[in-house]
Amino acid sequence: METERQTPDYSNLAKYQYGALAAQFLEEKNTSYANGSLEMLASKEGLNLGEEAEGFIRGTQASEKGIQTAVNIYLGAFEEAKGEYSPADLTGWYSDVISGLGDEESGRITQYLGEYKESWKDIARKVIGANHTIKGAGTGANTPEQIAEAQKIMEKYSVVFNLIRDLDRYHFEKLRPKATEKARMNELKELASRLPPVKTQE
DSSP: OOOOOOOOOOHHHHHHHHHHHHHHHHHTTOHHHHHHHHHHHHSTTTTOOGGGHHHHHHHHHTSHHHHHHHHHHHHHHHHHHHHTSOTTGGGTTTHHHHTTSOHHHHHHHHHHHHTOOSOHHHHHHHHHHHHHHHHTGGGTOSOHHHHHHHHHHHHHHHHHHHHHHHHHHHHHHHHHHHHHHHHHHHHHHHHHHHSOOOOOOO
16 A cells, blocks of 8 residues: 655755745846845745844845855755755645646646656756757767667656746746845835935925
8 A cells, every 4th residue: 555645845945945036036137136035035934044134135235246156055055955856746845836726737737747756856967968969969979879868868858847947937936026025125215215304394
């Protein structure tokens, strides 16, 4: 009799997810929202730095290089944590994304992810390597056997690879409002602090 699968602990994914979101904002050249994401990273919803949050935030936001360094570190931590899970393990992590679907559609996604028990790190490595081999097919850098093997890998993993990437995109879309709200409040406070004092009428 098959034992029921335990829901994995997603605490490391949750802890670092705003670092990964900050990376997306930086890629879009939106430093303000990246800063908002870093503040969320330092909050209870992320690293839970408490009193140390202000120092972390000021340090990371002191320069473009500081922001980029922090983003690289915490995006890396998120990717490393995610890499340890299999797509089957990640079904619970994406439950907030697929929860609005009907039972049939969400069941199909969950069932499909459940077929893959290898770690995400291994699947991503195989897909990226195979894709590189196929793209270089016309250069003569790879043998026909290597190209055929790469095509088999893509047939096996490309659908789940793209599915996970799409689920990630929708997951991060759900996080964006908190980061953008944090950035909005910071910018408005800064704007208010620069306003000249109002002269009282005599």
